[in-house]
Amino acid sequence: MFIHQHHLRHLLRPEHYTSEAQYRAELRHLFLPAWHPVATTGDLARPGDFLTLDLLETPLLLRNFDGHLRAFLNVCPHRHSKLTEKPCGNTERLRCQYHGWEYQEDGRTGKVPDAKAFRPWDRENACLRRFQVDTCGDLVYVKLSDGGPTLREWIGPQWDVWASYGGVYRHAGTWEKEFPCNWKIVLENSLESYHIPEVHPITFKAYPPEENAWHELTDRYTSFRTVQPVDLATRWTDWVVRRLGEPVTGEYTHRVIHPHATASTMDSFRMMQCVFPTGPATCRYRCIFFTLRGRRRNPLAWVLYRTLRTAATLVGKKVFAEDASIYGGVQKGMVASPHPGVIGTREERVYVFQKYVLENTRGATELQQIEPEPDQTGRTMNAEKARSEQYSELS
Ligand code: FES
Ligand SMILES: [Fe+2]
The missing domain is CATH 2.102.10.10 (Rieske [2Fe-2S] iron-sulphur domain)
Structure with a gap:
């Protein structure tokens, strides 16, 4: 279920995606204090x-x-x-x-x-x-900066999930690519399922209905969780997961730790994707991919592990390429846009991310201009945060 019930303001303006000053502020205030995989x-x-x-x-x-x-x-x-x-x-x-x-x-x-x-x-x-x-x-x-939080403090409550990158999951490959767009365009794309029908019509087909989409929103991180629909591909994957001796949940979860580290998890894989700015309108995206190896050591388990690794890597790279096809066009639109933009409830993680960027790169005066953020229910982010925390406790 989504936290918000009405559309949200697009807090960042096009110049936030193009200006040298914003890029410098982000390097200093968002990226220097962060840990980078x-x-x-x-x-x-x-x-x-x-x-x-x-x-x-x-x-x-x-x-x-x-x-x-x-x-x-x-x-x-x-x-x-x-x-x-x-x-x-x-x-x-x-x-x-x-x-x-x-x-x-x-x-x-x-x-x-x-x-x-x-x-x-x-x-x-x-x-x-x-x-x-x-x-x-x-x-x-x-x-890159001295002092600050330890890695454990920085990852915080997501430590156990991030620690699962390893163990029964094995590194299957790392790929990276430069894109002609601001890093926030890549990150924001990863924070919403709204683009699925247009950008991933074959690989993912449709976004999940709201009742099968759970968001968690906090200042430091947000997450999205859904249960995969059952089809031929998921049936085969579930069978392989069981044969490798691991439990099947059918869940897909996507988590981001602000500003840039995103972790996707399914029973069959673990994926860490991280986007790094290389200039105001360029970035580098790195994907470190793990697939399930399981604990069983027999010839069938080895063959299934290798087959799963090949199939999952092919799908992972295809999805990566599909998303990549859109970034340049969004950047060109940003440069020419006269519009304020708008964020839908399915995209509410984008709103939380944009708020985080503004809070950490702008002075108090500009922040006061955006606070309190009224969605049309009149709730503020504090109320939303409380609701999010309530959700966390329930889940
Ligand atoms: S030994 Fe490194 S620059 Fe001379
Ligand atoms: Fe995508």
């Missing part, structure tokens, strides 16, 4: 494994030091070269590609070629910049 523990399984990536204008290097994961700025303190430009690999030591300075687990220098040329040694300024890194299940998370 960037890899799996399998990507860094062996001592010496490393990977590099660009995250929010920051080049990163993650490395396994004898079983300890560490994250560094991928920039050498000597003369600023990137330590490596390889996307991943395994090396005995962390060594800069330019003059060969070596670094230890704590970011301090190890061997420095011709070290006497640098006397007196400036220890503090020869240290790699470190970032916080932690794991939940088989996912590796990085945070």
